[in-house]
Amino acid sequence: MTTPPNALPETLLDTQAVAAVQIPATRVLYWSVRRELWENRSIYIAPLVAAGLSMLGFFVSLTQLPRYVRMPSADPRHQFIMLIMPYGHTAWLLLLTAFLVGVFYSLDALHGERRDRSILFWKSLPVSDRTTVLSKAAIPLVVLPVLVFAITVVTHLVMLALSTAVLLLSGLNPFILWRQVPLFQMELILLYGLAVLALGQAPLYAWLLLVSGWARRTVFLWAVLPLLAICVVEKLVFNTTHFLAMLGNRLLGGSPDAFSFITPSGAPVDPHFIPLSQITPGRFLGSPDLWIGLAFAALFLAVAVRVRHYREPI
């Protein structure tokens, strides 16, 4: 019996052609992040639902819009707040939604794959524990902020377009609205705020990821109780609340350092619109709390990588 002489070399060529392909680390990271979005569709559905809800509220408030615009300019400040309010509310609602999604996502991220044993499938592929943990950390720290920004901007634009239409139909000049709503400035502030929150809350999300990789069950309790215990012990032993204050500051993402809530004239800033003049990036970046927090975030993530190396299905 004779074998066709070209059978073997062809197979060899095929093998070499496939073997020559190297997958860049960024591509592996990209697919790992996409994988997270496939599994956790709430990452984009929840902000979309929040945007939809605020849009619904806005529809109802549209009936009042002509009245605000016609308002005598006796109290321009009041008119401004009334016009700007729905835009501010939308942004705040999306920020809150993203925070909740981020927290619940992080609590489950490294726990779910052990619970359903799929970690054995993920570990059968040439994806390092570091890439996996980084792709999971990227969800609350990069993906959610970017989504919130994009969805908020689109929602704001739709709101502005609808308002313009309503004003035109009521025979009013929409210019007042366009002049009053500093949309560009609002989006810049939002971008800044999202960056501040991502940097400031990084240790929080990293801690949740670490616990979700470490705990066998009741991840939420393991994440919260030790922190609570430190607060209680500190209060009992030293009668101080530094740790609690620090936690609160991280929860707010260090935003008290990033914004000045008092105008130069001494008046408080309305939370519906924080003007660009009120941001204090220097103070934020110069605050040791931020850098200590980031150092802890890096530490927690490094430990999470280590923990995933050792962990097996539950």
Add this chain to the structure above:
Amino acid sequence: MACIEARGLRKAFGATVAVDGVDLRVEEGRILGLIGPNGAGKTTALNAILGLTPYQGELKVLGRDPWTAREHLMRDVSFIADVAVLPRWLRVSQALDYVSGVHPRFDRAKAERFLAKTAINRSGKVRELSKGMVAQLHLALVMAIDAKLLVLDEPTLGLDILYRKQFYDSLLNDYFDRTRTIVVTTHQVEEIQDVLTDLMFINHGRIVLSCSMEEFESRYLEVMVNPDQVAAARALKPIHERQVFGRSILLFDRADRRQLAALGEVRTPSIADLFVAIMGNQSGAAQGAAQ
């Protein structure tokens, strides 16, 4: 270079020793069956080989230390841990997208060709597939990876006989090409008897038998002894004796085939029968030692 090489491989969980000083060498192009009772240490040994668990002793898989180089190793090694590890939320198309996204040796067209032969719907989710279909999907993914070593830990657990047969047929016909190495554990020993080139029994974390299938066939013989010659047969020191329909079947290790032929019908034992014989003797010896 050996595909897998272990010396003094040991793994303990607290006081329980799962793998107790295993020496092992698997050459390229072999199909090794790792057979043992539940809790014998098979899965632990495989997990060490796959870089899923730390261990003591020396272990090299394709020349690398699996514990520190899992990511690299997985370019050349693929494994099916068991049928239930594909996440239930994953769509079939997403599984193909993801593996071709992260694996440099994944041939998507090959996986698609294999899936086309099954009833698996490309847009379906794993949770919608039957257990047999999940195994087919996992096998399609794994067979499309041009790996040097494939590890299968109870890959057909809980599947009906049709799927089991298909599984091993696909593996042999569409995947195995004599340069790849396959290590498989299963409780359905009889189904892989014709598939294996090498056999290894493991019990209490130790290897109790390791031989090639040629060696197995020449070394072990089973005789259904004629009723009047049972005493003569027993004198030849069988390693095991059992009764089937009132006839004695005796299992011999390294006996003379012609001598046995005079006593009754001689044949090669099944792996399952040899397994029962050796494991039975082991526990008997352990009891004897305890007394």
